Amino acid sequence: MDKFSFLNAVHAQLIDDLYQQYLKYPDSLEPSWKSFFQGFDFALENYGEEAGYSGGTQASAPVQATAQAAAQGQIPEEIEKEFKVLNLIEAYRTRGHLFTNTNPVRERRHFEPTLAIENFGLSKQDLTKKFSSAKETGMSGPATLQEIIDHLQQIYCSSIGLEYMHIGNVEERQFIREWIHVNSNRPKLNADEKVEILEKLNQAVAFENYLHTKFVGQKRFSLEGGESLIPALDQLITRSSELGVDEVVLGMAHRGRLNVLTNIFGKSYKQIFSEFEGKEFEEDVFSGDVKYHLGSSKKIKTAKGEEVAINLTPNPSHLETVAALVEGICRAKVDNIYKDFGKVLPIVIHGDGAIAGQGIVYEVAQMMTLEGYRTGGTVHIVVNNQVSFTTNYQDARSSVYSTDIAKVTESPVMHVNADDVEAVVHAIRFAADFRAKFGKDVYIDLLGYRKYGHNEGDEPRFTQPNLYKLISKHPNPREIYKDQLMKEGIVSSEKMKEMESSFKKLLDADFDASKEIEKNALDLFMEEAWKDFPLAARDTALNPVDTSFDLTKLKELAIKMSTLPADKNFIKKVSRLFENRLKMIENNQLDWALGEWLVYATLLSEGQNRSEER
Structure with a gap:
């Protein structure tokens, strides 16, 4: 075995970094490190090759010196503990996602071994000691072990759980590490941005509440419990447009579709209300629950003033089939129009049961880098209600997470508490940045809950009585964020009342206007692309067509x-x-x-x- 094998890449990098710091500013190092490097320099200067630091290994001379000292039991205790702290840091990177606050309604499962310092050969007496390893976590200089742990908890174990150590590409891992070190993996949002997020949350929550009161008993596959999806999509489109995206193609199943149609794609509320009335369409070609399958195409201006074409792909079934359509449409647009993968963004919204259980998910995911099929990276968002249809997640899959398909393509995953909307926005911005940089898929696991049954006529307490007892008492994300912003002094109770009242008036006006609609009109999907292919009437669609060829x-x-x-x-x-x-x-x-x-x-x-x- 290589005598330096106990020094992993993290240890070796720290040693090299500290040695370079010692050469420039020797007095800035902790005394134990300064003394160690002084001894190393003395041996190198006086004994040269006899010191045993050969060039036949990839390890640098300082790393070799450390390894030899360790083998001879000559490493000072303080330096030995530095390595133990580094092992703790590495454990947070690889396993921190198992110990997060990402579940909004119940405790997470317990995993062993934990990240307790005793599992790494450290003790409570070490908490007040300073360690140079702190710089490996993005801190500016040496810090106490307690400060390092607090910092690691914020980065890896708060409302965001990050999986990225399965990625083999060193550049990608380094990019992720540097990205999350900024502001301890929390967003920097100004007051205007926070109010904008609150307004999108208000739209999402109020729209669902309105449908629930006006169309009692009708199935609507509500987004309640996952309303932070709406500000997430809004931010994803805005951020991606700043990074060069000109067109977005989104695919999703039923849950939350009406909310996305109205609050992202700008479909009028009165159109949705009219469709709930069950009126006929002007185009007599539909039957069934049409509103959950229709697509939409719009050109919008983001909050930053960028114009973006956005498309909601018609849903061919209620689960994962739409993912293949999204990828195909995006690839066609790249090949025939944009000639640049960075110009078109595929977004696929999954359910937690479907992404873990359907074979087509793997079939589509593994095409990510294939020359004939790649689309420059897809942002996958899992609206995770923890019960799929009716089943507890522990009875529904063998994997720890529904997103473990991401490991097949070495894609990063952020598991996010859907109640912490700022964390959701932060994760979405990461997804946009990583996808733009590397052209790879990113997975966002939006961990929330489903307030009602699979559709609003189902009773979820039949199969999940304990969980739904908790959910019934749980405040929605808007109320949680509203309270937070009021404590921060960003919004007042009067401002909130005005926001809620004005939106309620808009919904009331559109509800009344919907009564005047005699027949519902169809919004054509990608109308510009289909302008040369007019919709044929039934009596002409089967007319003979001359297909002869000379x-x-x-x-x-x-x-x-x-x-x-x-x-x-x-x-x-x-x-x-x-x-x-x-x-x-x-x-x-x-x-x-x-x-x-x-x-x-x-x-x-x-x-x-x-x-x-x-």
Whole structure:
């Protein structure tokens, strides 16, 4: 075994950093480190190669000196404890996400071993001692062990739990580490930004409450318990537009879809209310719960003044099928319009049960870096209600998290308490920044709850009585954030009353206006892209269409495709296959394979860059 193997990369980096600091400012080091490096310099100066610091290893001379001293039992106790503190820091990075405050309604599971200092050979007597290892956590200089622990708790174990140590790319890990060290992994928000977030939360909460009172008993797949998704999406679009994104394609299932349509895509409340009345559509082509499947396309201006095209993909089913559509649409836009993966952002919103349980999730995720399918990174947001349909998460999956699919693509994951909306915004901004930098997927696990049953007619207490006893007493995210901002002096009770009252008046006015709508109108998805393909009426859709193609040109295409280059050598089986095809063409015969080839060939010869499903 390599005699330096006990020194992992973190230890070695610290030793090198401290030695460079010693060379420049020797008196700035802790006495134990200064004394150690003085001894190292003395040995190097007086004994040279005899000191045993060889160039045949990747470890630097100071690291080798430390390893040799350790092997001989000559490392001072203070330096030995530095390594123990480094091991503690590394444990927070790798396992801190297991000990967070990310669950808004109940205690988390207990994991062993914990991050107690005794598990790392440290004691309470060490809490007041200063350690240079503090700089590895983003602190400016040496700090006491207690200060280091408090700092690590804030970064790794508060409302955000971060998984990133499974990522093999060193540059990506370093980027993440530096990003979360800023402001101890908390956002820096000014008063205007906080009020803006509160307004989006108010829209989300008030809209759900209004539907609940006006359309009693109707299923609406409410977002209640996960309303922070709305400010999250708003911030994701704003941040991404600043980073160069011109168009967003979003896919999601039923839960929260109406809230997203109104409060992100700007669909009028009166349209939603009218659809709840069950009125017919002007286009007589629908049946069933149409409002949960419709798409939408809009151009919006973000809070920062950037114009962005946003698209909500029509939902083909109620779970994960839409993810493949989102990726396909984004890739087509990159290939045919933007020529730049940074210009189009795919967002997929998952349920916790669906992302952990459906095979298509893996099928789509593993295409992330494939040349023919990649889209420059997708932001995945899991609206995690902890019970999927009715099942406790511990009975629903074998993995610790529903987002463990992220480890397949070495993508970072942030688990966030959905009640802490500022932490949610922070995580979303990280997702935008990481995706823009590395073109990889990012997963945000938005840990909340579902206030009612799967749909509002279900009774969740039948299967989860204890959990729903807690949920029934739990305040919504708007109330939590409102109280926080009032304590900070950013909003007053009068301001809140005005905000809630004015939005209620808007909803009332739109509710009354919805009564005047005779038939509902369909918002066309990506209308600009489909303008050359008008929607046909039923009586004309089946009219005969001339699909004939000139026979002489068809034969020319067939011969061209079936003729191998004369200057190349091919295996006999391939040569015979192509010879037989030429004979078929000569005898005016076709098989299915050649027929399909000719479908593509005729389309391409007419300038149609599209493939047809057989």
